[in-house]
Amino acid sequence: MKVSSNKTIHIMFILLLASALALSACGKKEDTVTASTSADGEPEVAELRYQGWTGSVSFPELAEDLGYLAPLKLKYIGNTISGPQDIQSVVTGDTDFGGAFNGAIVKLIAAKAEITSVLAYYGSDESTWTGYYALDDSPIKTAKDLIGKKFGMNTLGGHHEAVIKEYLYRAGLTLDEIKQVTLVVVPPVSTEQALRDKQIDIASLGGILRDKALERGGIHPLFKDTDLFGVFSAGSYVLSNKFIKKNPNATRLFVEATAKAIEWARTTPTEEVVARYESIINKRGRKEDTSSVKYWRSTGVAGKGGLISDKEFDTWINWFEAEGSLKKGQVKAADLYTNEFSPYLNETK
Incomplete structure (x- = not known):
């Protein structure tokens, strides 16, 4: 994904709803995220609360079904139709993780929301766009x-x-x-x-x-x-900084399991992925139609296992600076995400 040059100044817009900004504007910056673990490495919590998407399967849901997430369990609390709403729920503490477009994450963190991106989970490629x-x-x-x-x-x-x-x-x-x-x-x-x-x-x-x-x-x-x-990752899963600091083992397990699920979907024949998704939807009993799952084509994720790079945030940061909704240097891409919990950190993207 190419970052626009200074010669082509982008005229853009303020991404997040006023309510999200208001909810996130208060609060003191948490300490720097660390990846320290206890001796036994057991997750500090038993379950992770999340919102789903009707008729589709998320990578954390796939990770749980594949057995990668155990002993952690997912707790479904309802559906969302909006990435900004999904990560706003993380800020307010109603969920433990959520996902949204990277530009929305930039704006929310710029408004002092205490969240960190930990995995890319969607994007566009030759099969998914x-x-x-x-x-x-x-x-x-x-x-x-x-x-x-x-x-x-x-x-x-x-x-x-x-x-x-x-x-x-x-x-x-x-x-x-x-x-x-x-x-x-x-x-x-x-x-x-x-x-x-x-x-x-x-x-x-x-x-x-x-x-x-x-x-x-x-x-x-x-x-x-x-x-x-071109080919690019467009959105990320986020966790609150408070959750990461308090639950480093659960954080690592969530990221590792979800990253492995992304790679499973990327390397497994399409027919097998579709069959797995149909099975997951049927088992969770939300009265959903599984016929749409047959149209699944690819993960759309650019980085291996959801690894995130600076450029996936820099494009939006540059836009907001040019548009005037962010001051120059107010937000830096490296401060918005971490790959430290990924099992693919030292592998080629």
Whole structure:
């Protein structure tokens, strides 16, 4: 993923909801995260609370099913449809881990949230990517045609908003023109239908939702996120600094198990991964449809076992500094994440 040069100053936006900023603005910075362990190395807690995603399997859930997480267990407390909301729940202490777009993590930590990224968990590659789709009979052919139009996405302040605004900027739109593109929040499962009903003009579609929509036909991508960034990890799992400091053994086990699950999914034949995901969904008994899992293609994670690199945060930091929502040097990529718990730390990415 390429970091934009100073010559191409990015006009971007403030990612997180005001409520997330307010919740995270208070509090004193915790001590530096360490990886000290007790003599026996046993996890300090018995379970980890988390939010799920309807109809999909997360890597921690896969790790538990593969037996990598034992003796730790996961405790499901409900579903989320938003990365910013998921990590906000970590900040407020309602969950023990959550995941979001890296730009959202930058903004939350800049607002003094005491969290640290420990693993990359999603991104885009040649098999897994997000497209931004128009109807085949749509008059929209270029970025300029989006002025005055509606763009549907799952949440504001996340991955899709960042990608569309970068697309508009690279196409030469001014700030005033970019502001005339209306961003509309639509539940992911309803996005395709909203496009076909012409409630929105462009729909962000990825993974199984994209493939199902393409099977039905009548749509085409205006552009893809990989057109802009190539292969890249876009989001990370976070833990609170307090949790890491208090529970180093549990932290290490969570990261090791999840990293191994990512590599299992990366190196196992697709058919076997899909079958495993179907089994997990059936066993957890949440009355979900497993048919969508057959569209799984790849992990989309760039670094081995979810290893994180500076560049996966630097892109967003540079944007915010240029846009003015962050002061120059206010946030440094190396302070936002740690790979120290990963079993692949010393291996080639």
